[in-house]
Amino acid sequence: MSHPEHIIPHGRVLRYNLRERLTHWVAAAAYIYLLSTGLAFWSPWLFWVAAALGGAQVSRMLHPWAGLIFFASVWNMYVMWAQQMKYTDDDRKWWKAVKYYSTNQDDKMPPAGRYNAGQKFLFWGFFWGSIALLVTGVVLWFPEYIPWNLRFLRYLSVLIHPATALFTIGLFMIHLYMGLFAERGAFGSVIRGDVSMAFARRYHPAWYKEIVGESSSPRK
Amino acid sequence: MSQAILRVQKISGHAGSVPGEDTQREYTVCKLIDTTTCIGCKACEVACMEWNDLPFGETVFGNTYQTMPETRWNYWNLILFNEHEREDGSLMWLMRKNQCMHCAEPGCLAACPADGAIVQYTNGIVDFQQANCIGCGYCITGCPFDIPKMNPKTHRVFKCTLCTDRVSEGLEPACIKSCPTGCLHFGSKDDMLELAGNRSKQLREHSNFPNAGVYDPPGVGGTGVIYVLHDASNPEVYGGLPKNPRVPWSVKLWKGPLKWLGNVAMVGGLIGLFVHYLRYGPKEREEEDLVSGPGGGKT
Numbered sequence: 001m002s003h004p005e006h007i008i009p010h011g012r013v014l015r016y017n018l019r020e021r022l023t024h025w026v027a028a029a030a031y032i033y034l035l036s037t038g039l040a041f042w043s044p045w046l047f048w049v050a051a052a053l054g055g056a057q058v059s060r061m062l063h064p065w066a067g068l069i070f071f072a073s074v075w076n077m078y079v080m081w082a083q084q085m086k087y088t089d090d091d092r093k094w095w096k097a098v099k100y101y102s103t104n105q106d107d108k109m110p111p112a113g114r115y116n117a118g119q120k121f122l123f124w125g126f127f128w129g130s131i132a133l134l135v136t137g138v139v140l141w142f143p144e145y146i147p148w149n150l151r152f153l154r155y156l157s158v159l160i161h162p163a164t165a166l167f168t169i170g171l172f173m174i175h176l177y178m179g180l181f182a183e184r185g186a187f188g189s190v191i192r193g194d195v196s197m198a199f200a201r202r203y204h205p206a207w208y209k210e211i212v213g214e215s216s217s218p219r220k
Numbered sequence: 221m222s223q224a225i226l227r228v229q230k231i232s233g234h235a236g237s238v239p240g241e242d243t244q245r246e247y248t249v250c251k252l253i254d255t256t257t258c259i260g261c262k263a264c265e266v267a268c269m270e271w272n273d274l275p276f277g278e279t280v281f282g283n284t285y286q287t288m289p290e291t292r293w294n295y296w297n298l299i300l301f302n303e304h305e306r307e308d309g310s311l312m313w314l315m316r317k318n319q320c321m322h323c324a325e326p327g328c329l330a331a332c333p334a335d336g337a338i339v340q341y342t343n344g345i346v347d348f349q350q351a352n353c354i355g356c357g358y359c360i361t362g363c364p365f366d367i368p369k370m371n372p373k374t375h376r377v378f379k380c381t382l383c384t385d386r387v388s389e390g391l392e393p394a395c396i397k398s399c400p401t402g403c404l405h406f407g408s409k410d411d412m413l414e415l416a417g418n419r420s421k422q423l424r425e426h427s428n429f430p431n432a433g434v435y436d437p438p439g440v441g442g443t444g445v446i447y448v449l450h451d452a453s454n455p456e457v458y459g460g461l462p463k464n465p466r467v468p469w470s471v472k473l474w475k476g477p478l479k480w481l482g483n484v485a486m487v488g489g490l491i492g493l494f495v496h497y498l499r500y501g502p503k504e505r506e507e508e509d510l511v512s513g514p515g516g517g518k519t
Contacts, residue, residue, distance in 0.1 A: 040333075041333040041356065042333070042479075042482070043235075043479070043483070044233045044234050044235040044333075044335060045235045047233055047235070047333070047334070047335050050354075056334055056354040057354050057355060057375070059354070060354040060355055060356050060375075061355075061375075102496075102500075103500055104500050104501070104502075104503050104504075106503060106504075140356070140357075142357075143356075143357035143358070143360045143361055144357050144360055144369070144370040144372075148366050151361070151468075154360070154361040155361065155468045155469070155470040155471070156470060158331070158358065158361055158468075158470055158471060158474050159470040159473055159474045159478065162474060162478060162482065163478060163482075166478075166482045166485065166486070169486060169489075170485065170489060173486075173489050173490065173493060174493070177493045177496075177497075181497055181502060182497070182502050182503055183502070183503050184502050184503065184504075202504070203503075
């Protein structure tokens with residue numbers, strides 16, 4: 001099945017439509033705020049970040065709301081992408097070959113679809129991570145209303161919330177590294193939405209085939 | 221005013237050293253509450269409200285003496301009334317003055333992320349500085365005694381100050397001053413422990429309370445408020461006084477190993493990614509593909 005609507009002039013391919021791009025940047029803005037204020041609460045060495053962002057009281061007040069915005073955008077991603085993020089046999093092969101991916105020997109990688117297995121892991125990591133952060137975050141939002149005999153909820157939340165946040169920070173660092181530095185063209189794809197034909201063919205060959213149609217030659 | 225008594229030896233959420241740490245020879249203040257001579261008159265509650273100029277809150281009436289069910293942000297000192305049936309069938313009416321315990325190792329302070337929102341003076345008093353409080357409520361989670369209470373309007377947390385302002389002027393806390401039976405005492409920790417020990421001995425040997433003892437829980441490093449109890453083996457009957465209070469394990473895990481692991485992982489991750497870029501650099505450049513054309517690609 002070909003998807004000619006993805007093929008746009010000048011040999012470019014539409015990778016992310018406007019809704020996808022907008023959702024990404026809403027999530028990004030919310031996450032960066034959550035990360036900055038969260039790190040301020042995490043370590044005294046970074047408490048000044050909260051001061052720089054308008055004071056720690058303000059940070060404490062807005063952090064939960066930013067969390068809701070972040071969760072809403074992750075949920076929107078789930079609605080848009082959950083089908084495309086399903087693990088396949090090819091993804092298992094991809095993970096086995098991940099050392100080639102991480103050493104830039106992309107020609108030795110099994111073909112990836114619109115999202116490779118690493119991107120799928122990022123997605124599901126953020127999806128489940130944001131659910132854990134939301135649940136524990138609600139407890140931390142209103143600790144004074146948690147009854148004394150349910151205090152174990154608070155005990156669990158103060159541990160799970162930062163631990164999950166650290167997990168997503170790991171994902172976030174790799175995501176930033178890949179998008180900004182490692183994969184040239186990836187950052188542009190989430191700004192204007194398009195990538196080159198060569199980008200699509202090299203990093204997402206299965207997706208590329210889907211777009212141009214099995215039988216089509218790339219020049220068509 | 222003596223500055224020495226207000227030197228700070230612990231600060232919440234603080235980077236770097238603490239000005240008053242390790243500067244004191246040896247002097248910790250302590251409040252002793254002898255529950256065996258408390259008559260539940262609530263004079264200490266009134267004195268606390270008066271001295272600290274706290275706004276009144278709603279009382280409840282359930283046909284008991286407990287007209288205030290628990291401490292509040294504006295009610296720091298509360299006598300808990302409990303009817304306790306002993307094994308021999310006799311009834312005891314237990315009264316325990318409840319307030320901040322001023323732990324030597326305070327869970328509230330350990331959990332607090334806000335620089336200077338909770339301090340511990342070298343005299344052992346744990347004090348909240350509402351100006352620095354950010355209203356996160358982590359202190360509520362850190363406290364094993366359910367003491368810090370949030371003002372819902374201002375989102376700042378309050379509790380007993382052990383009348384720091386009075387103590388720093390050489391006066392005893394307001395509650396101590398008001399007690400008509402002398403069940404409240406104030407002095408150095410050593411003196412109070414000795415007094416409490418003697419009183420417990422008296423109760424054991426002369427008043428038929430073989431389990432009488434002193435409540436100074438070691439799980440929080442000892443407290444700046446200690447009790448004499450008729451039955452020290454069962455503090456729970458005094459309105460839920462925990463038998464072995466500790467800073468919650470999850471708070472310790474979060475502020476200890478998780479913090480170190482997390483910091484090492486984050487810094488290590490940044491270094492790792494940087495080194496990876498130096499070693500491998502970017503994947504092939506998009507511009508090269510453009511030069512060779514969409515159909516070209518690499519061979």
